[in-house]
Each structure stands twice: as C-alpha cells, then as structure tokens.
Amino acid sequence: xQIGEVAERTRLSLRTIRHYEEVGLVRPxxxxxxxxxxxxxxxxxxLLLIRRMKPLDFTLDEMSDLLGVLDELAADQTxxxxxxxxxxxxxxxxxxxxxxxxxxxxxxxxxxSDDLQQRLNLHARPHRRV
Numbered sequence: 001x002q003i004g005e006v007a008e009r010t011r012l013s014l015r016t017i018r019h020y021e022e023v024g025l026v027r028p029x030x031x032x033x034x035x036x037x038x039x040x041x042x043x044x045x046x047l048l049l050i051r052r053m054k055p056l057d058f059t060l061d062e063m064s065d066l067l068g069v070l071d072e073l074a075a076d077q078t079x080x081x082x083x084x085x086x087x088x089x090x091x092x093x094x095x096x097x098x099x100x101x102x103x104x105x106x107x108x109x110x111x112x113s114d115d116l117q118q119r120l121n122l123h124a125r126p127h128r129r130v
Contacts, residue, residue: 006039010047056098
C-alpha cells in the first residue's frame with residue numbers, strides 16, 4: 001500500500017511516517033516504478049507499535065533499540081536470546097512505570113476537573129430572595 005493509505009490506517013501524518021523512515025525506525029518494503037513508497041501489513045504494524053510508544057515518551061533511540069530487540073527475537077536467530085529477553089523486560093518495566101505516572105497525572109487532572117464542576121454547580125444555582 002502507498003503512504004497515504006498507511007497514514008490513514010495508522011493515524012500518523014505523512015510527515016511523521018517520512019520522519020520515522022529518515023531516522024531508521026521503519027523502511028518501506030518496496031518502491032513502485034514511479035518511486036512511491038510501498039508498505040506491507042508488517043510495516044503498518046511496526047508503525048502502530050511506534051505510535052503506541054510515543055505517549056510513553058520513549059525516545060527515538062529507545063524506539064529503535066526496542067524495535068531491534070523485537071526484530072531479533074522474531075527472527076529467532078539471535079546469538080544471545082537471554083540478553084534480548086532481558087532488554088525486552090527492561091522496556092516492559094519502563095512502560096509500566098510510565099503508565100503508572102500517567103495514571104497519577106490523569107487522577108490529578110480528573111480531580112481538578114471535578115473540583116471545577118462542583119464550583120460551577122455551586123455558583124450556577126439560581127439565587128432565591130427571602
């Protein structure tokens with residue numbers, strides 16, 4: 001599929017996909033005779049994985065490293081499988097810690113929003129004269 005369809009499916013901009021290609025996170029599987037980037041379903045899944053790493057503030061280097069680990073494990077040709085699994089565990093732990101921090105931020109933001117709603121309700125009541 002061409003980059004436009006990939007962008008639509010992944011909800012990433014064309015610019016973002018091209019940037020990820022420039023930094024080596026994803027490469028189109030082929031090019032058309034006209035030079036257009038062509039992607040496979042596997043490429044789309046890789047981009048979706050990258051998109052899920054983004055809200056957890058993984059750096060491009062971390063993304064690249066994690067994708068390399070996943071590629072090596074999928075190829076099942078790694079000379080040190082245990083080391084790859086240890087790195088994968090490290091990324092899992094980092095993701096879990098970042099999710100926990102995001103939940104704390106969300107709880108604080110929800111509390112703030114709830115407080116504002118209570119204040120709105122308090123001040124929005126019609127005043128009665130006695």
